Amino acid sequence: MEMNKKVIVCVPTYCEPEKVTKYLESCNFIKYRPFQLIIINANPGDKTSKIIKQEKKLRDYEIVEVCGQNDEFWSATVNRGLRLIAENAKPEDYILISNIDIVFDTDIVSLLLEQALKQGNCQMGAISTSNDHAISSGVQIKSWLATSTLHPYAGVDIENIPNGLLIKVDYLPTRCMLFPVEALMKVGVISDKWLPHYGADYEFSHRLAKAAYTPYIYTGVSIKVDKQNTGKSVYTHQSSYCESISNLMDIKNPSNPKFRINFILLVYPVYAIPTAILAYLVRTIIETILDKKQIYSLFGQKERGFSE
Template sequence: MLCIVIPVFNRLAYTRACLDSLRAQTEQSFRVIVVDDGSTDGTAEALATDYPEVTVLPGTGSLFWTAGVNLGLRHALSQGASWLMTMNNDVVAYPDFVARMLEAANSRPPALYGAFELDARTRQPVYAGGWLNWRTGSFRRLLDDVPPAQRQGQWPTECLPGRGLLIPRAVFERIGLFAADILPHYYADYDFTHQARLAGFEVYLNFDACLGTYPDESGDQRNRDQRSLRNYYQHLFSIRGGANLRDFTAFARRNCPPRDLPLCLLTGYSRRLVGYFLK
């Protein structure tokens, strides 16, 4: 059994579009669990009225991404799920997405699979995982390595986001849930896929399974689009800040090879402190 876990906080229109896209899947052998972390825009009422097939778990209003996902994952595991998928509410699953993911999952021993992300408005490629260079603090994108004509099937990768991440139950049994106490919002998904690799599981990007995403809608992207000293501070120190220095430090200390850690932190801090003004 596959369970799809979606943490939400407001943004009801996106949640509706996401759930409607799951209703339209060619493969329907899955259950959906929404963790509603105290939404104030009518999300709870809309889910109860319009999506009775969805299991809704209420949050405290302070779960953020990682604890919200973990709440849903615990429920799914308790229900006997053999495959689990994390998904954000601001994505749209193309009709064969679940079928393509399950097809890949059944093609080899248990492994993790990520989605090929396309801009929901333009259908242009947005993201497909990649590889971290610990010494330079940079990220090598799989999209830059794989020409368009070869973007099919599953390609090995190192780090994947939680948007459409398919995970076998065996991974949780070996390494536990996402690291909510250490990484409450950002980096938790990259940390999880990296920890899974260290535990012996393979990680793949599935070019055959596409999600539509909205790259301009993240809270940190809005910080970048409306630059100010306040937003710069949020960018570096807020839980929802994409360059959160505390979380980056925790992520690096957990995953970076010890010999590379000093240089990783130095280059990582430099990129985060300066990058806000360059992009």
């Protein structure tokens, strides 16, 4: 099986030099070539830029710094890298979108690419872990109408997850997701206007799936995730309820009802939109007024979105 396709990693960052350093340390495990790393720096000229400049001299693969803007969020930042790839890469090459806050100790590129080539047209995601447990690594839709979902193995101890499983899902997060460049050329970039931060990766993955690139979780590749790195927690009440309610409209709040509705309009089938909007508004209320223990006791944790 040919493994000479170029793989281009696209990773955004903003004022996270320590995360960048750890990420580059993890990249030492990537032996696959040809390989290119594109880091989109939303605060160019900072310490991260200096780290990238130093590391360029030490690596046997190309590291490219793309200058972003500090007033842009995840989607627009990643799109800067994706547009560069679309302009310069070959359709048969592969893209791996990842977060800067992941760490790994295996050649994730070789392992994901091997599975992707076996499956044909697909998107391949690693299983994500935190505190020795899996977290949501992909979503299976049980019912669009009832907004019922399953997050395979989320909340399960990593020791109890079989190695080497391929799990078909409806969409993936982009913490560590591989797909062909030709897919990007077909579906376009991330919907940064409708979904500037949360939900954008799911919508993008769902669009790839509709274009016949089947999403899979591959348990043969695991990554460790820093869940506290970005965004706002929907579980802790460190502020008053009034402040929690006012923070609901923050772009980086995963419970933001505006962007949840936008996600529904982009992803859900038309017949399920009314009930989905109602269900997600109820979920927003639940996440605002209840704490973590109350949510877990009511809805459970394993294989649920709440386990994130």
